[in-house]
Amino acid sequence: MRSVNSVIVVASLVICLGVAATAQSPISAPQSRDAGAQALVNPATEKKIDALLAQMTLEEKVGQLNQYSSPFDVTGPAPGQGARKIAYEQIRAGLVGSMLNVNGAEATRKAQQLAVENSRLRIPLIFGHDVIHGYKTIFPIPLGEAASWDPAAVERSARVAATEASAAGIHWTFGPMVDIARDARWGRIMEGSGEDPFLGSQMAAARVRGFQGKDLAALDTIAACAKHYAAYGFAEAGRDYNTVDISENTLRNVVLPPFKAAADAGAATFMNSFNEIGGIPTTGSSHLQRDILKGEWGFKGFIVSDWGSIGEMVRHGYSADMAEAARQAMTAGSDMDMEARAYIGHLAALVKSGKVDVKLVDEAVRRVLRVKFALGLFDDPYRYSDAAREKAATLTPANLAAARDAARKSIVLLKNDGVLPLDKQVRSIAVIGPLADDKDSPLGNWRGQGAANSAVSLLEGVKAAVSPGTKVLYAEGAKLVTGPRNFGAPSVFNTTDRSGFPAAVEAARAADVVLLAIGEDAFQTGEGRSQADIGLKGPQDELFRAVIEANKKVVVVLMNGRPLTIGHVAEAVPALVETWFLGSESGHAIADVLFGDYNPSGKLPASFPRLVGQLPLYYNHKSTGRPGPEPGVTWSHYTDVSNDPLYPFGFGLSYTTFTYSEPKLSTPEIDANGQLQVTVTVTNSGQRAGAEIVQLYVRDLVGSVTRPVKELKGFQRIELAPGQARDVTFTITPADLAFYTARGRWEAEPGAFKVFVGGNSRDVKEASFTLR
Numbered sequence: 001m002r003s004v005n006s007v008i009v010v011a012s013l014v015i016c017l018g019v020a021a022t023a024q025s026p027i028s029a030p031q032s033r034d035a036g037a038q039a040l041v042n043p044a045t046e047k048k049i050d051a052l053l054a055q056m057t058l059e060e061k062v063g064q065l066n067q068y069s070s071p072f073d074v075t076g077p078a079p080g081q082g083a084r085k086i087a088y089e090q091i092r093a094g095l096v097g098s099m100l101n102v103n104g105a106e107a108t109r110k111a112q113q114l115a116v117e118n119s120r121l122r123i124p125l126i127f128g129h130d131v132i133h134g135y136k137t138i139f140p141i142p143l144g145e146a147a148s149w150d151p152a153a154v155e156r157s158a159r160v161a162a163t164e165a166s167a168a169g170i171h172w173t174f175g176p177m178v179d180i181a182r183d184a185r186w187g188r189i190m191e192g193s194g195e196d197p198f199l200g201s202q203m204a205a206a207r208v209r210g211f212q213g214k215d216l217a218a219l220d221t222i223a224a225c226a227k228h229y230a231a232y233g234f235a236e237a238g239r240d241y242n243t244v245d246i247s248e249n250t251l252r253n254v255v256l257p258p259f260k261a262a263a264d265a266g267a268a269t270f271m272n273s274f275n276e277i278g279g280i281p282t283t284g285s286s287h288l289q290r291d292i293l294k295g296e297w298g299f300k301g302f303i304v305s306d307w308g309s310i311g312e313m314v315r316h317g318y319s320a321d322m323a324e325a326a327r328q329a330m331t332a333g334s335d336m337d338m339e340a341r342a343y344i345g346h347l348a349a350l351v352k353s354g355k356v357d358v359k360l361v362d363e364a365v366r367r368v369l370r371v372k373f374a375l376g377l378f379d380d381p382y383r384y385s386d387a388a389r390e391k392a393a394t395l396t397p398a399n400l401a402a403a404r405d406a407a408r409k410s411i412v413l414l415k416n417d418g419v420l421p422l423d424k425q426v427r428s429i430a431v432i433g434p435l436a437d438d439k440d441s442p443l444g445n446w447r448g449q450g451a452a453n454s455a456v457s458l459l460e461g462v463k464a465a466v467s468p469g470t471k472v473l474y475a476e477g478a479k480l481v482t483g484p485r486n487f488g489a490p491s492v493f494n495t496t497d498r499s500g501f502p503a504a505v506e507a508a509r510a511a512d513v514v515l516l517a518i519g520e521d522a523f524q525t526g527e528g529r530s531q532a533d534i535g536l537k538g539p540q541d542e543l544f545r546a547v548i549e550a551n552k553k554v555v556v557v558l559m560n561g562r563p564l565t566i567g568h569v570a571e572a573v574p575a576l577v578e579t580w581f582l583g584s585e586s587g588h589a590i591a592d593v594l595f596g597d598y599n600p601s602g603k604l605p606a607s608f609p610r611l612v613g614q615l616p617l618y619y620n621h622k623s624t625g626r627p628g629p630e631p632g633v634t635w636s637h638y639t640d641v642s643n644d645p646l647y648p649f650g651f652g653l654s655y656t657t658f659t660y661s662e663p664k665l666s667t668p669e670i671d672a673n674g675q676l677q678v679t680v681t682v683t684n685s686g687q688r689a690g691a692e693i694v695q696l697y698v699r700d701l702v703g704s705v706t707r708p709v710k711e712l713k714g715f716q717r718i719e720l721a722p723g724q725a726r727d728v729t730f731t732i733t734p735a736d737l738a739f740y741t742a743r744g745r746w747e748a749e750p751g752a753f754k755v756f757v758g759g760n761s762r763d764v765k766e767a768s769f770t771l772r
């Protein structure tokens, strides 16, 4: 849907209308070919690649498809030091094409020297790293950034990350993570943009644009990688790495759109995933990799496996041994092997024995070399490893200012009985809770090279914001974690120590207002951090009750990487603020909102359940044959909890209020070449200036396959002064109504539609139209 007066250009799947439709036939809307990655292909480069391929031995070709992690920063099961030694020898021999986790201008320069000064053909290495929400300057976790509904801000954050990472010798980030997640038990929900394919597509494209800029060869851009292809977020029961079994319908209509958006935005690479779908590990899936991505979408970059995922096909029970796994992955279109050592160990022999056609290897190498050429690595393999630039470009005041802006845009006000915003002149304020002075958790789990304990804590932010006369009291109250806290460590989150309670209660009693910072430790979410219980862990519930008994004026500041079941907290407190993990400038950004320097406008990118048993929970569900509510019990519901979420997708309050008129349609009917304008008048009916995210949803009432009860199709961010009203117009074309139909095509089906407009997915005004 295109917006008329907004800053956001809302394009859905970049679908071009094809054949004109007859009266009742579907309106064909083929998905466009990947426009962006076409830029990787140009005749001059292809010729250079031909020349290189002609000189390469089979072993050197396989080497280009081989990626190892450096020992410095391990983000997966680590092989022993012996393997490292071999790795360095192999780089010299031209048997390694890429390294991940080599960081810093110095280290990348040294590793590059091994390849370029020793190997026969001097082909440079490409260095990859998980730059997910910042490199040194850390931005909000992606789920938090998605709550800004601000693609421009998200693009800027990826741009800053690319500027810092590229100066430290990184050529390639393993981001954006574009997995749709409907289950908050899944620890990696924090890494994506939530539950919606449309919002997810906007965020995916914005991040790709931010990382890659306009030109991959520019010094401050890095190649993006859309991951995890595909459906990794649909792991059964939210358990990481678990089995996925979804239909082609869900795959095409829900899972793939953000990947398609990333491809269209020009993502140079894709990463496959650990999961299987319907019995086929994605790493071995020709359907996903060859048919859809490289075939239908015309993707010209390369696909890297996830860490060891080629080897894991053996444990999936899909490959008899590593050699077979290598054969299956290569045949299915996985181009580069991250840390499984399956290609380097077996691919040459497989080619020699005729089990793998060398043409497949050549094609994979061509794709890898294309990206290396596009990055300018053949012109100067050291161009990114620039110690002076690294120093100058990193953690600059401008980068930190961008991080603060992104952070405050990501905050979602969930409840406010009028206690917020706080007065900076307040006599005394108690900042309480295990996360109140935590300088580490706000960095999130995938914190790039962000230094431990380097975030501005809430306590620091509050102290910097209040008047000199304000007394700021602090009590930790309880701890969240015992034992080690890092990427690989199995930390313990169920602490029982209540010895900090008395001091917390005393501080609460002595203060005019309490800020209670509770939620999750950063390492409670992320890879391998799924949870069966998404409530407040440890003694946090008890702490909360003790504090609110001492002082009713409690503002709960949530820090967390997933929706939590916090209904009891929401009910008891006058104000509740969702702050996710906001990155380096966390405390300042939260204070900006709490004290009214910034009027919050964030909206939830994922539904908050009432109970964990409601999961998976998402607004764009199907109707079922018994949607209810009906008298009696024979309709689709729970007998112990409502079907509704605690907070719906798209929800978020402001310090002002917005009212919506009934939507007006420019026409009640459109045809294949037509378009329809939906206009709604939004009024700031409160006392403060504020920004609202105006959301547009549609429902296709009857389809050749059933359609969701609502689907986001557009949004616009508008700023209104108190009393000001503005008409917001969305344009709907048949292309926006297209989906993957029973005929296995992207097309819009004629019939009746509803359209909804509102400030969240629940509270909407509706109208109807027909597609002829």
Ligand code: NOJ
Residues within 6 Å of the ligand: 075, 076, 100, 130, 174, 227, 306, 307, 527
């Ligand atoms: C495994 C993760 O699934 C993936 O997202 C990440 O990019 C790689 N490890 C490399 O760290």
